[in-house]
Structures are given as C-alpha cells and as structure tokens.
Amino acid sequence: MSDVIDIDAIGEGQVAVMDQLPSGEIPAESPLHHLDSTVPTFTSKPAGVRLWEEALKGHLVLRGNAEDPTFQRGVEAALGMALPERLRSVQQGPLSLRWIAPDEWLLVCPGDQAAALEIRLRRHLSGHFAVVNVSGGQTLIHLAGPDAAMVLKKSCPYDLHEHNFPIGKVVTTVLAKTQATLCKIAADQWELVVRRSFADYAWRWLVDASAEYGLIGDTPATAAQRRASTGRHPVSSET
Amino acid sequence: MTQINRLSSGGRIDRETPIRFVFNGRHYGGYRGDTLASALLANGVKVVGRSFKYGRPRGIVAAGAEEPNAIFQLGAEESTQVPNVRATQQEIFEGLVSRPTSGWPGLGFDLMGAAGKLFGRMLPPGFYYKTFMFPQSFWEVYEKYIRKAAGLGRSPRVPDADIYDHLNQHTDVLVVGAGPAGLSAALAAARTGARVILADEQAEPGGSLLYSRDLIDGEAPDRWLHNTLTELAGYEHVQVLTRATVNGYHDHNFLTIHERRSDHLSDRAPEGQARQRMHRVRAHWVVLATGAHERPLVFGHNDLPGCMLASAVSTYIRQYGVVPGRRLVLMTTNDYGYRTAFDWQDSGHEVVAVVDTRQNPEGPYQEEARARGLTLMRGCAVIEAKGGQQVTGAVIAPIDADGGRVTGATRVLACDTLASSGGWSPAVHLSCHTGSRPVWRDDIIGFVPGETVQRQLVAGAVDGTYSLAGCLREGLRAGVEAAVKAGYPSVPTAAPKVNELTEGEAMALFCVPHLKRTSRAPKQFVDFQTDVTAAAIELATREGFESIEHVKRYTAMGFGTDQGKLGNINGMAIAARSMNKTIPETGTTVFRPNYTPVTFGAIAGRHCDELFDPKRYTAMHPWHVEHGAKFEDVGQWKRPWYYPKPGETMQQALDRECRATRESIGILDASTLGKIDIQGKDAREFLGRVYTNAWAKLAVGKCRYGLMCGEDGMVFDDGVTSCLGEQHFLMTTTSGGAARVLEWLEFYHQTEWPELEVYFNTVTDHWATMSIAGPNSRKLLAELCDDIDLDRDAFRFMDWRQGTVAGVPARVFRISFTGELSFEINVQANYGLYVWEKLFEHGAKYNLTPYGTETMHILRAEKGFIIAGQDTDGAVHPYDLGMSWAVKEDKPFSFIGKRGMKRADCVREDRKQLVGLKTRNPKVVLPEGAQAVNDPNQPKPMTMLGHVTSSYYSANLGRSIAMGLIRDGFNRMGDTVYYPQTDGSVIEAEICSPIFLDPKGERQNV
Amino acid sequence: MFYIHCPYCCEYREEEEFHAKGQAHIARPADPDQCSDEEWGTYLYFRKNPRGLHHEIWVHAIGCRKFFNVTRDTQTYEIKETYKMGEQPKVTSVSDTLETEEAAQ
C-alpha cells in the first residue's frame, strides 16, 4: 500500500495517515451484518416505518477552528463545499458534512474514499486541525416512513417538530439508552449515526418501537450491503 | 343480581352494549361507558372493601381520582395483575376480573371487624412513628399482617403479559384537565396555532360538564362540549389525550402523563400495542385546569357504606344513569350541594331531607328546593350515621352558627344514602410538585396554587373559581395567555353564555360537632384509607405535634395511595381547631408525584428484558457465540469470559486456556479497550500533564505504559499510549474507563488548558483489537504478515508497526499484558472478524486457543500486573502499588496527581500497599475482598490490614496466587497474615512479591 | 428534569444529554507544588453548598461534548443563565459578593 500513499509525505511524520482498506477482495462486515439471523426485520402490517442500514460508508471526523478563515478555505478547497452552519448538514455529490460541535464535523463519503479524502483534507489544511478515520466505528441507520417520527419520539427526547427540526438539521442526542446523531434528510426520513458497539442495541430498539406501525426492516439490497467485498480502489494521484 | 339501581334512561352509557364482569368472584352486568364503581353501584353492591386498621366495611364514596375505598386488584390472569386501581377510574370491559385489595380476610366475613377493636388498639396514632423508633423486631412481627390488611394489592408473580412504552413530547401549551376551564383553554390556545396537548384522566373529556345542570348558550352543555371537541379534533397541532393522568409536574415544565391505552378494552393489550404509555412532556407553558375535589363532612360513623360525596351522587345519576339508593339525606354547607338533591329527585327517588348547616341560607337554590317541595332543615347537621353494614339512618341535630356545638335535640331520619358536601378543595397537587406551597383563601375556604417559578397558569376551580361561567372565562383567558407567551399571536375567543343559579356564601365547616366530645363520640373518619379519625388528630396535637406535616406523619393521614385527597384539609381544620389556630397557621400540606399510582410497567417503558440496557458487541462477537464462549459484562460490553469445551468445568477451561497461552499461543479479543486518538502539536505536552510518567522523549513507533491519577494522587485509570507521529498518539484506557477518561481529558483541555493545541477523538469502536500471546505468536503472525520485519531486534518489545495482516492494513503493537511474547493486532473493525478467522486458520497447528477475561486476569496476576478499578479503589496511589517507576516527579509541569501524592497522609510509610499473597495451603484460593488481620484470635472488632484485590488458581504455577493491600506491606515480605472467613475458618497467607512468574520479564523479550 | 441551554449548540436540550461536573470557577493553582497541604486540600475538597445561586460546570456529554457554566438557584432549580468556559457570570447573588469579600480579607 505504501506504493500508493506516501505516509511520510502526507503526515510529514507528524501524524500517521493510513489507508485502512485491504487491496484484495476481502469481505467487510458492517456493525449490523449479523442481523439477518438474530433480529426480526419484517412485520406483517403495511409498513409505517422503513429501517435500513447504509453500511460500510467512509466516516471521517474533522476537527478545526471554524472561525479561522484559512481553515474554512482549506475545507472548501478540499471538499468543494463550505463548512455547514451550526446544527446543519451540507451535501456535495456523494459527500455529506455534518456539524457535530463548534470545532467538529463528520464527513461521510463512499466507503473506498475515506483515505483519499483524509489526504485531500490534510493537503489543504494547515495549523491546528485533526482528521480521524472512524469508518469502522460507526454506521448509518435510515428511518423513514409516515410513522418514523413516532418511532423517534419513543426513542429520543429532542423536539422533532418541523419548526424545530427542519430538513438538513443535525442533532446529537439521546437514543433510548445510547446516543445517535440525527439528520433529517427528507420530510419523513432521518439518518442516524450510531456507534458500532451500540448498533445492535439501537437497531433492536428501533425495530421494537416500530412494531405497532408495521415495519419493513430491510430489503435484500440493503441487507447485502452489510457484508461486501470492499477492496480498496487505488487513490488517484490527483486527490 | 340485576342492576337494581340503574335508571331506565339517562346517563352517557351505551345501553346497547351490555358488558359482564367479575368482582370478588361474582358476575355482574353493566354497560359500556360504566366504570367499575358505577356498575357496582348499579348492581346495588354497597360494601367494596374493609378498612385498613379497624376492618370496617367501606363503600364507594367518590366518582373520580379521589376515591379512597374502592381500590381494586385487576387481572384475569397472573400475568395481567394490576394493583391499586381506583374503581371510579376503571371502565368495565367484557371479562374484566376485579377483587378488593382491602378485603382480607373477606368482605362478607367480618373477622377484622370483630378483631377491629383489638387491632385498633394495636395501631394507635403514632403507630408507625413508634414502630420505627422502637426495635426493628416489632415491625417485623406485624409487617406482614399489616401489609396484607392494608390493601396495597400485589404485583404479578410472573412476567407482565403486556408492554408499556414512553413517548417524548414537546408542546407550546399543555392543558391539564378537560373540564370547562381546560377545554376553553385548549380551544383558545389552539386557535392561535400553538401546539396544544389537552390531557384528562377520564375516559371522556368534559369534567363537570358531563353531569352539570347548567346551560351553555341556552342548551345542555353537551352541544358546546361536542362542538369544542370537534374543533379541537380538526387541528393537526392539537392532541387530546383521554384516560391520561398528568401525574407529575417536574422542573422546567417537564410533566409526565400516564396514559392508559387499553386498560378499558380488555385484560390484555392488543397485539403489538402498549397497554400504557408514559408521555414525557416538555411544555413551554402549562395551564392547570385540574378542578377541585369536593370535601366530605366529618361526622360520626361517616364511613358507613352509603355515605357519599354529594357531587359523586350527582355524577352517578347524571353521567352513568345510576342512583345509588332510594332515600337520600343530603347535608351541605353550601348551595352547590343542593344540586344533588335536585338530581336525586329528578331520578324519581325520595329526598328525605336537605340538611343545611347554615343558619339562614336564602337564595335561588333554597327557592328551587321549596318549589320542589323538598324538606329543608336549616341550621342543622347530620351528627352521626346509623347502620351496621350500611347506612340506615341519619342522626340530625341543630348546631350553632359556627358549627362548634350541638344546640338542641336530635332526631333520626331513615335513609340509605347520606350525601355530604363540605365545599370544595382545589386540586392543587400538580402545582405543589415543583415546590410551590399553596395559599389559603378564606373566601373560598380552600387552598389555591401559590407562587411558582414554573411557566404555569391556572384556570377554573383549581384557582377557586367555581361558577361555570367563570371557569369558561378563565380557561379562555389562560389559553390565550399561554399561547401568546409561547410566541403565538392572540386570537380572541368569545365566552359562551351560561345560565346558572347564583350561589350564596358557604359555611366553613369541616368536622360536625357531636353530643359527645370527639374522643368519646362515634368514630369520625377523616382519612378513610389510613383509618385516621378526628380523635386521632386531636390526640396527636395533644401529644405535641403541632405542625400539620408532623401530625400527618404521626397519624399516617394522607399516607395512603390516595395521598389524602379527601381528608387532608379536614384533618388540618381539626388540628387547627384543637390548637385554636387558623388552618394556614398549622402549615400547608404539599403533594408529591405521582398524583395517582402509576404502574411500574409505565415507569420502565420498553427499558426492560433484552432492551433493559445496551449490550455492546465487538466485531468478533458472532465468532465467540459460535464457539461457546461464556460472557462477562464489563460495563455494557459483552466480553468472552472463558470458552469451555464440552464437558469442561470453568476451572478446567481456565487451566487449559492458561497453559496453552504460556506453552504455545492464546488469543484475546481486546477490542473493548478504550482508544483515544490524540492529534495536535501539544499532544505530547498534554500527555505529560495527565500521566504520571514522562512522554517528552517517546519516539515515533514506540509505546509506553502510563498511570493516570486524580488531583488527589490516586490512580484512576491506566493503559498503553503509542506515539503514531510527532503530533499523533493513540491512548488506550481500561474497557470500563473509556468514556470517563475521554471526558477527563476534555475537562482539563476545555477548562484548564484551552491554549494547548490538541484534539481528542474516540476510536474505541473503530479498531478491532486482537491480542495474540505466547511463545509461538511471532510464528503465527509471520504467516499472515510479510511487510513487517518481525525480528526480535527490528520489532522490539514496546514498539508498534504498520503493516498488513491477512491482507488487511493493520497496526501491530508489541505489548503484553500476559508477560508472554505478544502482539496486539488492530484492524478497522469491519475487517475484525475476517482477520480473527484467518488467525485461526493458520493458528490451528499451534493449538491457537481463544481465552477470555478470566484467563487474562490470571495471566496478568501471575505477572503482578494491576487492573485499575480492581486492585485500585480510588484510595491507592502509584507508590502504594509499588509503581514508583511509573512516576516521573521532575517533569517541568506539575502533572495531575503529583501534588496530591505529596500530602502528609500519602507519604506515610505504613500505608496500605499492594503485595502478593501465597496461601499456606496452595490449593486454597483466597476470596477477593477478604480482610487480613495479624491475629485471628483478637477479639472483635479486629484490626484490619487490608483486603484481597485479586485472587485466582494458577495452573501454570500449580497453586493459588493473590494480590492484596496490606498495611505497611512492603516492609512485611515473608510475614504471615490471616484471613478470617464467615464460616469461622481462617486462611493463612504469606506476604510476597506480586510477581509470581518470570520476575525478570524474559518471556516477553524473546 | 432540567431543560438546559447549551451555549455552544445555542439550543435548549433535555437534561439527559448533560452531566453535572460540580462547582465552577475553581482554577487549578498555577504552581501546585508551592501549595501548602491546607491550600491544596481546600482546592481539592472544599466546595460551596449554597442555598440560592450556585455557579456550576456542566458538560453537553451527549451532544457537542463542550463544558460550560450554569448559574442555578439550588432552591427553585431555576437556571438563571448558561455561559461559555472562560466567561464570567452575569447573575450573582449578594451572598456570593459577601463571600468574595470575606475571602479577600
């Protein structure tokens, strides 16, 4: 792998940058890959709720000073989009950038682009900042449908009313006895970022809370995504 | 039995839908819309329970939440048992099974009644107080009888068949109570566009409108009620919750609503639906329209079945089409009470007399009474009820103007129902929950909500406004005000016109005088549920309990499940009279959540069974399950504890795992270790401040063990931190300490040293971590990794390297918690299971053995490695652990813990210190937690030297090993200490070095 | 259950998202090694327990992970203000002023 990424050139010995994807065809298993066998994912009623994992995406935590114009410009140059406002999300093609804290953002990208984007960011940023690959540590769960809001009301203490939670808003809050970063991505659809080790609990909780509304917990396509060969695609030298 | 008391028409029940139910083993009939109470009254059931202390028969008194007697156990099956249900709030459904909770030993068989006198003597006022003051044994003797008799009901003995859930809600305006005030408040607020929740505890919204005689806009209130509900139902931003009790008002306008979603439908909830739901509501503004409870008057034998609240009698007649008897005597201190006589007469039954305690009441109510030809007895009171199992008559006497004494001869009127109205007590309960004390108002003879810091408005009877017109008007005002304060534009709503009779002044009478003084008079009950009498309250004040809060605790008044809704004000009045004080002078009584009892199911919600607490899994978890691992809870993590083979005991499995690791190779899933990514130019400086040892010179590619202390110098976590780059470190923490350590680092960064340029991010879940340990671990790794030079001198102990393991990019750390040659392989968690399985494919020939936390503990204990939190307890500093090598005192910055370790007590020579312990008998394993003493024969209390912190049987050493804290232990090597056991035996152990195996550390350096 | 305004998220959030971290405005001594045992003990262990206004630190643990200050009335549980780390309270009580004066003497 060092033939593609020159770690020393990127991190200049200051930080260890690492492409963490295998170069061969090696199966990756999402935090919810085991679900098919252990958690019922269908109920019989017409579905008021749909629930699926958007598995094996690239997740990068970006830290920096939002007030610093150099940092702002660097992010924009690297990602083609400006930092989102407080509690907001921005989207650029397959990339989304979510506000997490005044000095923290979450960049979600296609699974094979995490390393390339980390390198891009590091090339465009200077001074005090950090980029951390957390792709293995969390996953995305989508909750959609006319009763999705009811399921979230059973799970989260945050006010989900559209006045308070418009499309594009991002909120990290309590989800049952764990936590999630919620982003409203359409009128009846939320994306939840949950930590890997809590994903099973979060999923079971949501399935349970959805039961009375009727649930489609998976489609063969979304289930298949959980266990996929995600061999690394070579990082082009332009990135 | 037929419904002998059912009127042929009227009421809001559905006569087309008859329903059969069971009470106390007998079948009864009723109609949909009946409560258990209305249906039992319809069937002529008078006695529904026996009193707690005296075993006296008790009947239904009220028609709402304030009912003290008809408290039932519900449920047709063991799994559907519900205790503490008020019959007045439980609707009947086909097949409902109920029984009294206070009927022991049986409603018909009056054992308790016979024993009442004796038992009553056993339970004088102050019983609880004295019981808790005097030896515990007294309580133990009586507790089970008292509990059984006390009518507390019981919880199911098998898991609940139903589910319960929670719903978090936010609203602009929460209106509590859907009577006339609450409905108008909700309507007014809804019209502004504000989000409104209107909650009412009854099955049907309407409150007093459901039985009111008044007219709204010239018609029975039903039309206004219907129109209002229809309009509210049309608003998407309005929720009307029925069977939903707002039972708690907490800080910052957080309220809980206990909604019974299917208790009225069947014994079990419909499939997939929650039986009850707890709404957790954050309201911008709250309008309390909780109404008022009528006060019964206190008189002799006022607890006989047939004695009822006047308004309850009206409710049963008008709302349920049930007249509870044939002949009514009504006693009232106010005009409103007259309505019950009118309602009774309208139902076609005889009103024997209206007994008005006022000397000369005159107004529209008296006019109507005369016009109806009712017998009106003014300046009189019912001083005593007559009857054995139920009311058969009323003893009536003239009383003086302030109700202090009987002024003339008595006469007895035959009757079967004795209704009384002593006026109204505003339902101030919720307003009290957040600490606001209610305020007495002489003009309404009651307490109203006091000052509050909550965003709360009040409307209607809860604020002492009893006229229907007033309630509607106040409701509208409060609704608009709440919505405007919540940021919505005012929308004027006109109040409807009301026709109602004007009421005259009421009399402040609580306890009716008797011919005899209170202590000699027939029992005058104040609190039915706890059997507290007027005489008991007087006794309490004579014994010196002057504050009403003390009187309550001494007599147990208000301590029942009804919290004294009926009795508290009467009790205060009696205490005040007995001390020649005013009611407010005796103090105020406040109420606490919950307003009415709430099931544990509703409190727990879905946080039960497998969803009780998160179970955290590592990426390799499915493999552990497949391979028969037993799991241990470490925080919320499920960690493999050990992997027994078929037929193996735990000890056999541990022995095998330990030997395999030391002899060839073992593997541990270490993914749960906390991992914190640290980046920034000041990362190194920061580490130097939070760890006790030095970090200034740790080179890239190197790892170091560190101890983390609090400012007090005591160890609170430890772990290995690796230098990934000049400005990049990976810190590991204990599995249980990960979140705490991250918060600790952030705390110091954000509050003390914000100038340091460093970022912390958790990567605990991102990396799957597998630790291979044992002499063959290098060989195994070499088979799967060809891009790291594994030579002992190229990849040394406490180095880390980046490479590829089984085709997956990995960071490999040559660190060891076992003392063996060991490599910790970290790969992105999505590939953890793959790499783990590849290790087993190649490891079979080395007998690669998975081991769990227990073997990990044994192996590290053989080496004397500590576990923070097990061998430390928050009172142990690094020197106590013999780890001075991990403290670098001459660092330029005074690191956290340095100053703490220098306090006088911390530098004493004879502190408790961590040492090894070898039992004299090598087969005996010391129990962890056992206390050491010097002399096992010393009389108790013995001088304790410290406790055993870690103790195991080591197969590798063929003996037990232990570590423990011993006072002055470092100076006592070779000494013998004794561990007395609970069975009287004593374990003898020798103090030794905690490093039992390979003291020079040669095994890990091969 | 408090409703707490996070000065970093600029929103009210439920108490469940926060952890309380004790009294605010206690600076770590610049040179701990020069502190007497008593001074160090005071820094470490002695805290106010006022009936009334209390300045305390909270962290938006399930949220932005930022620490901030809260001025809270310990009798009514009202939160009078929240403000960022490094800022000073706007709401102070008479008793606080007195205590400061006493400390200064």
Ligand SMILES: [Zn+2]
């Ligand atoms: Zn925040």
